[in-house]
Amino acid sequence: MADLEPTVAILGATGRVGREMLAILEERGFPCGRLRALASGRSAGQSLTFRATQVTVEDVEGADLSGIQIALFSAGGSVSRRWAPRFVEAGALVVDNSSAWRMDPQVPLVVPEVNPDALLLGRKGPGGLLAPPGIVANPNCSTIQLVVVLAALARWGLRRVIVSTYQSVSGAGERGVREYRAQRDGLSSSSDVMGRVVHENVVPWIGPLGDQGYTEEEMKMVRESRKILGLPGLRLCCTAVRVPVVSAHCESVNVQLARDASQQDLRSCLGSLQGVRLLDDPHRRVFPTPRDAAGGDDILVGRLRPDPSAPNTWNMWVVADNVRKGAALNAVQIAELLLSGE
């Protein structure tokens, strides 16, 4: 690239994911000549801290988009659909956290530990960066933690996968967390954001209705996993559930493999994966919970055990911080790959 260190923009910088992106860019020492924080007119003028300096939030409407090389988007689907082409037109590469572009066949949908080569779908541009379409999509939070595990198990062949998620309220953004806390503190019983009261409840419904009685959140996991794993016929079904937890999503995963594997084979495989930590000792009651995953980068796996009701079938429990590995960290890892030109 022309400059030694790129100008990086975050669109949605004041949101739950955007703030985490800012923190992760700093933690990982991401090369960044200038950081620009963008959001709506509602928060324009606010100040955010990056590397001990104050960055003033700009209203994306009317912002000068020239000179931005990498743009991390976390402002929702409609904002992405409207602004991603404009940022690309102005010369930026966009890493988008919304669902707007994920299933576009021209747009790579990437989890760096699983399918970094998908970034090569586009032509290489100057400096090794991707040329048009110029947009890379970040998968849904619950899909990311699942596919890292499934990609590793795929060496034995994936015959069928059944997932039940236990998703935290931060998956519904800052407004979801505020709504939950107001319910918990007895200040409100409104459920405008999450559809039902989540406090002291378990709600088997996330997002709009999709096909055949499944929610869109459930269908996203099916479609996105197939695309990322390059397995268009993968047999996978999901029940997505909202639980009264602020950070980290859990998944009960039942996987039928095509070929025989021992428990030790699976433990060694999962235990050696980059970004995965096995927390699994039933005799000492060691297993991961949201409290273990919140604020961390790893995908935690435990409760690995055979399913006696079907051959070559295994149960496991997979937990990760939805705002970090499920969103902001994965996006920054993609940006790192783009910068490295790999």
Ligand SMILES: NC(=O)c1ccc[n+]([C@@H]2O[C@H](COP(=O)([O-])OP(=O)(O)OC[C@H]3O[C@@H](n4cnc5c(N)ncnc54)[C@H](OP(=O)(O)O)[C@@H]3O)[C@@H](O)[C@H]2O)c1
């Ligand atoms: N939370 C998760 O676990 C998670 C995981 C994966 C993906 N995602 C995706 O990431 C995106 C952001 O999620 P979030 O949880 O961070 O939501 P959030 O906390 O509600 O933040 C939304 C951000 O978008 C900005 N925004 C909203 N409307 C805008 C507009 N018209 N123009 C410019 N900026 C606008 C907001 O700015 P203002 O301050 O100006 O309102 C805010 O910065 C969503 O697409 C979500 O689906 C979230």
